[in-house]
Amino acid sequence: MEAHSSEVFVIGLTVFFLACIIGYYVVWSVTPALHSPLMGVTNAISSVIIVGAILAAGPQGFDTSKIFGLIGVVLASVNIFGGFLVTYRMLSMFKKKTKKTKEKE
Amino acid sequence: MSSNMVAILYLISALLFIFALRGLSHPETSRMGNIFGVIGMIIAVFTTLMFKSVLSYYEIGAAILIGGAIGSFIALRIEMTALPQLVAAFHSLVGLAAVFVAAAAFYDPVAFSIGKVGSIKTASLVEMSIGTFIGAITFSGSVLAFGKLQGTISGKPIVFKFQHLINALIFLLIIFLIVLFVINQSPTIFWTIVIVSILLGFLVVIPIGGADMPVVVSMLNSYSGWAACGIGFTLSNNLLIITGALVGASGAILSYIMSKGMNRSIINVVLGGFGGEQDTSASKDNSDKIVKQGNAEDAAYIMKNADSVIIVPGYGMAVAQAQHALREMGDILKKEGIEVRYAIHPVAGRMPGHMNVLLAEANVPYEEVLELDEINHDFPMTEVSFVIGANDVTNPAAKTDESSPIFGMPILDVEKSQSVLFVKRSMATGYSGVDNELFYRDNTTMLFGDAKKMCEDIVKSLSA
Numbered sequence: 001m002e003a004h005s006s007e008v009f010v011i012g013l014t015v016f017f018l019a020c021i022i023g024y025y026v027v028w029s030v031t032p033a034l035h036s037p038l039m040g041v042t043n044a045i046s047s048v049i050i051v052g053a054i055l056a057a058g059p060q061g062f063d064t065s066k067i068f069g070l071i072g073v074v075l076a077s078v079n080i081f082g083g084f085l086v087t088y089r090m091l092s093m094f095k096k097k098t099k100k101t102k103e104k105e
Numbered sequence: 106m107s108s109n110m111v112a113i114l115y116l117i118s119a120l121l122f123i124f125a126l127r128g129l130s131h132p133e134t135s136r137m138g139n140i141f142g143v144i145g146m147i148i149a150v151f152t153t154l155m156f157k158s159v160l161s162y163y164e165i166g167a168a169i170l171i172g173g174a175i176g177s178f179i180a181l182r183i184e185m186t187a188l189p190q191l192v193a194a195f196h197s198l199v200g201l202a203a204v205f206v207a208a209a210a211f212y213d214p215v216a217f218s219i220g221k222v223g224s225i226k227t228a229s230l231v232e233m234s235i236g237t238f239i240g241a242i243t244f245s246g247s248v249l250a251f252g253k254l255q256g257t258i259s260g261k262p263i264v265f266k267f268q269h270l271i272n273a274l275i276f277l278l279i280i281f282l283i284v285l286f287v288i289n290q291s292p293t294i295f296w297t298i299v300i301v302s303i304l305l306g307f308l309v310v311i312p313i314g315g316a317d318m319p320v321v322v323s324m325l326n327s328y329s330g331w332a333a334c335g336i337g338f339t340l341s342n343n344l345l346i347i348t349g350a351l352v353g354a355s356g357a358i359l360s361y362i363m364s365k366g367m368n369r370s371i372i373n374v375v376l377g378g379f380g381g382e383q384d385t386s387a388s389k390d391n392s393d394k395i396v397k398q399g400n401a402e403d404a405a406y407i408m409k410n411a412d413s414v415i416i417v418p419g420y421g422m423a424v425a426q427a428q429h430a431l432r433e434m435g436d437i438l439k440k441e442g443i444e445v446r447y448a449i450h451p452v453a454g455r456m457p458g459h460m461n462v463l464l465a466e467a468n469v470p471y472e473e474v475l476e477l478d479e480i481n482h483d484f485p486m487t488e489v490s491f492v493i494g495a496n497d498v499t500n501p502a503a504k505t506d507e508s509s510p511i512f513g514m515p516i517l518d519v520e521k522s523q524s525v526l527f528v529k530r531s532m533a534t535g536y537s538g539v540d541n542e543l544f545y546r547d548n549t550t551m552l553f554g555d556a557k558k559m560c561e562d563i564v565k566s567l568s569a
Contacts, residue, residue: 008341009228016334019347022123023354030129032451032476035359035458036188038129039326041142043195045122046329046352048146048345049202049336051153055216056209057168058159065213066161070168072205075198077172078179080146082195085180086188087139093185093465094132 037090044083050076106155114152115344121145122348126355132471149344158216185466186423189456190254193247193322199329200243204299206336207237211295217340227287229339234283236335237295238302243328245306250321253310254455260315268312275305313374316420316497316535318455319363320374327356359457366451366477368503368513396532399550401562404491404526407550409567411488413444415480417517418460419453421494421529422556428467430560431493435469437567447474448481448517450498481518490519493528494556496535499543509539524548528559 030038053076056069121141128138150169153159183191210233214220219229252258279301286294313321330352337345364371399407408414416435422428435445447469453460464474484490492499495517503514519525520543527549534540543549552559 006228009338012338012341012343012346015343016338016346016350019119019350020354023126023351024358026123026126026351027355027358030126031131032362033449033458033461033471033474034129034132034135035362036192036456036462037135037139037458038126038355039192039322039359039456039458041125041129041139042326042330042352042355043192043199045125045142045146045348046199046333047202048118048122048149048348049199049206049333051149051342051345052206052217052336052340053202053209054150054153054159054165055156055340056206056213057165058156058161059213059216060160063213065209065216066164068205068209068212070164072202072209073165073168074172074175075202075205077169078176079172079195079198079202080176081173082176082180082191084139084143084146085177086183086191087142088136089180090185090188090462090465091132091135091139093462093468094135094471095465095468 034091034094037087040083040087040090044080044087047076047079047083050080106152111152111156112343114148115342118145118149118152119344119347121148122351126351185462186426187255188462189318189322189454189459190251192456193251193254193325196322196325196329197244197247197251200240200245200247200332203240203329203332203336204237204244207233207240207339208295208299210336210339211292219339223290225290230287230290231283232335232338234286234295234298236332236339237298238279238283239328239335240332241299241302242306242309243325243332245303246310246321246328247306247325249307249310250318250325253315254318254322260318262314262317263311268308272305272308275301275308279305309375315455316452317367317374319452319457319459320360320367320371322456323356323359323363324371324375325356327353327360330354330356363452363457366515368511368515394545396544397547397550399526399552401552401559402566403550404552404559405563405566407524407526408438408443408489408491408563409441411443411523413487414438414446414489414491415484415487415519415522416445416447417490417492417495417499417519418447418449418464419493419495419498420455420459421496423454423459423463423494425494425556425558427493427556427560428463428469430557430564432464432467432469434560434564434567435473437564441567445473446480446483448477449474450477450495450517451515453495453498477515477517484518484521487522488524490517490522490525491528492519492525493560496529496541497539499525500535500539500541501543502539502541511539519543520546524550526550526552528552528554528556530555 053072125138125142128134214225334349499519502509503511
């Protein structure tokens with residue numbers, strides 16, 4: 001059930017604009033103190049292009065496209081793991097006063 | 106798996122990403138948000154692995170492991186002060202990955218059901234080349250931003266004649282190449298687009314100086330999102346489109362907030378060339394003005410006898426890694442019953458929220474860290490402002506001197522507090538190249554030296 005290509009594009013465009021609006025409101029609600037973790041998270045989730053890379057790397061055998069796909073998978077994985085982990089590190093540092101430990105390093 | 110099932114799983118994944126961003130509205134919910142993001146990503150990856158056409162699990166698994174190991178290693182080892190360059194480096198990878206995915210789609214259009222080699226659908230070609238173009242710009246722009254932040258390349262803006270004209274011409278050339286590519290689908294032209302876009306990415310970031318980096322980093326963040334969007338359109342994949350749009354919007358809003366924090370338009374920042382060279386008019390006759398200089402004991406004495414202290418950190422604190430010593434100083438003051446708070450200017454540091462992360466790293470509770478709007482009206486009731494490694498963001502010339510390049514920039518009103526302590530390495534001007542009249546006021550004491558050393562010395566004097 002291959003839809004007409006212009007129809008697919010219009011659906012994509014609809015999704016795009018709605019997502020932009022959601023993004024606009026969600027991001028404005030982010031507290032300025034967490035703007036650095038915000039960049040960490042967005043960096044990690046933008047690597048969802050790994051989906052495209054996996055599709056390219058999917059077929060058996062070896063051709064140009066597959067090699068590009070695999071490189072894409074490696075690059076995106078660096079970002080996914082790196083992005084989420086560095087965000088985790090940042091967020092675990094934001095502590096409340098009550099939780100504050102008096103440990104000395 | 107049916108295509109409907111795939112669409113639903115992708116939708117769940119997209120929703121989880123939205124929740125991930127939403128969680129960041131408060132530090133308490135933010136960790137949960139991050140976990141939502143991780144789950145969303147896992148769903149996205151596994152759903153894609155279930156595709157009938159995806160068979161080479163070993164190769165893909167190995168690629169994920171290699172990338173994941175590198176990413177984890179870097180993320181766990183990085184110093185928090187190096188965060189801005191890390192983020193820039195990560196952005197460059199998103200851009201590069203986008204280019205590779207577009208290239209893969211171009212060489213094997215069947216795998217993405219967008220046509221056959223040599224007869225790819227026109228719409229797909231357009232989307233593909235736009236994704237490639239944005240991806241390549243994100244890549245090279247981020248590499249250069251990384252170099253500038255890391256200090257491998259001079260952070261000074263590099264300006265030359267006809268810069269903007271050249272950029273505009275290159276942009277037109279890229280549009281022309283895209284049209285040509287859509288017509289003849291030639292691999293040569295595809296790679297020419299990649300190379301020319303990489304060149305443009307470099308040229309776009311080159312004129313932008315060090316302290317404008319928060320805007321650049323946010324902008325590249327935005328670009329990496331649009332690149333993902335471009336790829337999403339090429340593959341008709343809603344998950345990519347949604348996520349790309351979220352990231353793109355996020356980066357764009359951050360760029361807007363940052364430029365507003367400097368009272369400059371995004372265009373003005375992007376065109377670059379700000380600061381760097383010394384402003385001759387501003388350094389008029391300050392040479393004969395008297396500066397009151399103090400040492401750590403003076404500072405300790407002044408703060409010990411105050412009721413309230415507001416600490417204003419800037420990039421200098423990050424450079425000196427002074428956040429831990431600073432927090433220790435704050436702790437001692439608090440024990441003496443003095444109210445200690447931190448005031449953060451929107452553009453302090455080299456990326457949005459940079460100071461907040463460093464203070465959090467040093468175990469400063471986030472309730473004590475306030476934004477400009479929240480704390481600015483408290484300065485008149487404050488006895489001591491302790492400015493550490495910041496300059497331009499406290500300069501009253503932004504309010505009074507219409508000829509000043511920083512006129513109109515919102516500043517922290519440290520001038521209104523009873524006394525001001527400035528920790529600085531020297532009398533040098535800030536990024537804007539403007540002299541700060543605050544240095545010469547009677548109630549200002551300059552504490553010259555390394556920020557970390559100075560805090561440690563103050564701690565010693567306070568505990569003595």
